Amino acid sequence: MSESVDRPDPCSSTKAVHGGETKGHWGHTLTVPIAQTATYVFEDMTAVGEFAAGTNPQLDYGRYGNPTQTIAEKKLAEIEGAEAAILFSTGMAAVTTTLLAMLRSGQHTVVMDDCYRKTEQFCRMVLQKFDVETTFVTAGDFDALESAIQENTRVIVSESPTNPHLNVLDLERTVAVAKAHRLKVIIDSTFATPLNQRPLEFGVDVVIHSATKYLGGHNDLMAGAVLGAEPLVSAIKDYRGILGGVIDPHCAYLLIRGLKTFPLRMSRQNETALKIATYLEEQDRVRRVYYPGLPSHPQHKIAIVQMRGFGGVVSFDLDADLEGTVRFIDALRIPCIGASLGGVESIVSHPSSISYYELSREDRIAAGIDDELVRYSVGVEDADDLIADLHQALKAI
């Protein structure tokens, strides 16, 4: 067991079950009712006038809020220990809305590489169109970070751990650099989740999650979350109202349901992933394992300090060519082959064919996406079954 798993749990199951909810829902239901509505009505014209004056707190239209969504947001804020949370239709809506809210034409952002490919594309293709330049630097290269910062830099963006190589960013050091230059720091904490890492405690300004992954946890919903201090989150919320990437009420309900078991699932996924990573590291047909919980991981010491558990994704390079890697993946019997992660079902991904297939082989390799790289998202199946399955599949290489 790792040193960091023994710390007190700030993200308790009690918060996950009861957080954000008040007893006595409409109709005395135990579960949170789904307010499936696009619009809200006013009692009379006096109520309309009071709404306009800001003295009637009711909602007017679904793009600006929803009672089911509000409960999901409050629950998530409690779990993350954040002052405020807002939900989006997808993780990408959370990323893009936040960046559009925090940057304007003529400004500059520094983004750590090895990030989700669509985030990178958003910076390269969309922000650039609006004259916001991005410099990509290697996550953890602080000299490169310092030299990338310009007069007009406003924001540092990174994932931690990163996707798919699971590099861990030193949050304390990143925040220190940002403070020295009066910059904001955004951390996409999707791979860590609030059970394992709480970037706000390190002084990070904004935390983003693709709630599609561990927070929803069942591979059945798409959602994104932005968390942080109230004034900043509220400013991003105004942009959500304009850009329109709001979560729908039924999805907010599914997220509430998923969050109730999130700490249970995540603890199990942390444990199983560590077992799998340890097992894989001992296998001849595995050249390298990327998992922050392993002492061999280059940022293991940082991970121990800033993470409670190391997440449910294990990436590894097989000692094989493309054909051998394909044989291995096809031989796996338990995980599904797919692009996502974080749910109760294990999913195996071949980044080179699934997320990076639009790139030429040379560009993929330049981006560190080798043919023999496999990303394994551990579900909640029995660890021994998953390991036995990996064992037989390695023989197929």
Ligand SMILES: Cc1ncc(COP(=O)(O)O)c(C=O)c1O
């Ligand atoms: C780290 C990370 N951030 C953001 C996203 C985007 O989330 P979504 O697919 O919910 O839009 C993903 C999706 O895989 C991701 O892995």
